[in-house]
Amino acid sequence: EAGVAQSPRYKIIEKRQSVAFWCNPISGHATLYWYQQILGQGPKLLIQFQNNGVVDDSQLPKDRFSAERLKGVDSTLKIQPAKLEDSAVYLCASSSWGGRYYGYTFGSGTRLTVV
Amino acid sequence: AQTVTQSQPEMSVQEAETVTLSCTYDTSENNYYLFWYKQPPSRQMILVIRQEAYKQQNATENRFSVNFQKAAKSFSLKISDSQLGDTAMYFCAFEETSGSRLTFGEGTQLTVNP
Numbered sequence: 240e241a242g243v244a245q246s247p248r249y250k251i252i253e254k255r256q257s258v259a260f261w262c263n264p265i266s267g268h269a270t271l272y273w274y275q276q277i278l279g280q281g282p283k284l285l286i287q288f289q290n291n292g293v294v295d296d297s298q299l300p301k302d303r304f305s306a307e308r309l310k311g312v313d314s315t316l317k318i319q320p321a322k323l324e325d326s327a328v329y330l331c332a333s334s335s336w337g338g339r340y341y342g343y344t345f346g347s348g349t350r351l352t353v354v
Numbered sequence: 355a356q357t358v359t360q361s362q363p364e365m366s367v368q369e370a371e372t373v374t375l376s377c378t379y380d381t382s383e384n385n386y387y388l389f390w391y392k393q394p395p396s397r398q399m400i401l402v403i404r405q406e407a408y409k410q411q412n413a414t415e416n417r418f419s420v421n422f423q424k425a426a427k428s429f430s431l432k433i434s435d436s437q438l439g440d441t442a443m444y445f446c447a448f449e450e451t452s453g454s455r456l457t458f459g460e461g462t463q464l465t466v467n468p
Contacts, residue, residue, distance in 0.1 A: 242398075272455070281358070281445050281458030282399075295455060328397055343456065345399035 241265065243346035245331050251352045257319035260349045264312070264333030268344070270294075271308055273316050274330040276348070282330055288314065321353045356381045358448050360459035367436045368467050374421075375431045375462045377446030384408075388422070389447040389456070390431045392440075399445070405429065436466045 244263040252258050264271050269290050274282035285304065287295040290311040299306070303322070308314040318325055328348040357380045367373035379388070390402040405413045405422050412420050417437075421430045433440055446459040 279460075281447075281460050282456075283458070284455040287455060330397070330399065332399070342401055343399075348397045350397075 243331055243333055243344050245329075245346035245349055247349055248347065249350050249352075251354060252321055254323055254353050255320040257317065258321055258351060259318075260316045260329050260331075260351075262314045262316070262331030262346060264314070264331070265344055268333035268335055269311070270334045271314050272332040272334075272343070273306060273314070274332065276328040276330055278327070285316070285329075318351075321351075323353050326351055326353045356448055356450050356457050358446050358457050358459035360446055360462050362462045363460070364463045364465070366465040366467055367433075369436055369438060371436055372432060372434045373436055373464065375433075375444055375446075375464065377429045377431070377459055379427050379429065379446070379448050381427070381448070381450055383450050386451070387449045388420075388429045389449070390418070390420070390429075391445045391447055391458075393443040393445060393461070394441075402444070403431065433464075438466050438468060440464060441466045 246261050271288045273285045275285050276282040285299045286306045288308040291308045304318055306316045328350050330345055330348040332343045332345045334343045359378045361376055386407045388405045391399045392402050393399050403413050403415045403418050405420050412422050417434045419432045443461045443463050445461045447456045449456050
């Protein structure tokens with residue numbers, strides 16, 4: 240089966256600019272996650288969707304980050320305006336209901352550099 | 355809040371030898387899942403092994419096995435017969451309840467030397 244697709248693979252922007260990342264999960268996976276991985280740290284959950292509804296966005300900086308999952312399939316994560324500390328890898332993952340049983344599948348991420 | 359701690363930022367091992375990566379976690383729950391993920395330079399997280407907290411038997415997947423000590427909240431990964439392809443960042447992760455987030459540790463960079 241095809242994996243989780245993410246684009247772009249790399250992005251360099253100046254601070255205060257906006258940027259968007261795209262994720263296409265595995266077909267049929269109802270749950271979609273966006274993680275932020277700062278260099279040298281483990282991934283941290285930003286937002287979790289179940290179909291097209293938000294399950295957990297408690298760690299999403301809502302003043303600058305937004306995410307949507309239209310029609311319960313693809314998802315877009317946006318940052319506006321970007322700050323230097325947003326430099327990180329943004330990972331998308333998906334799972335069937337009950338990821339602990341069926342596994343989580345991760346994409347290869349987008350590496351964002353804010354200068 | 356649950357936390358996951360990996361106290362070894364870097365480790366190295368000779369090819370064909372055995373290495374153990376440490377992980378401790380904190381939770382008040384009784385039923386949860388623990389995972390080890392591998393992240394090579396390609397950045398994609400790859401599941402290595404998973405352990406269900408209610409199972410006393412330690413999980414094993416080929417050369418990979420865990421030592422799960424529930425009372426001590428410890429979950430270490432043992433890699434036997436290390437191979438050059440095992441070189442990667444290894445993350446310990448914890449899922450407290452079904453459908454909740456994965457909480458990751460800070461990672462251990464493992465280097466397998468020829």
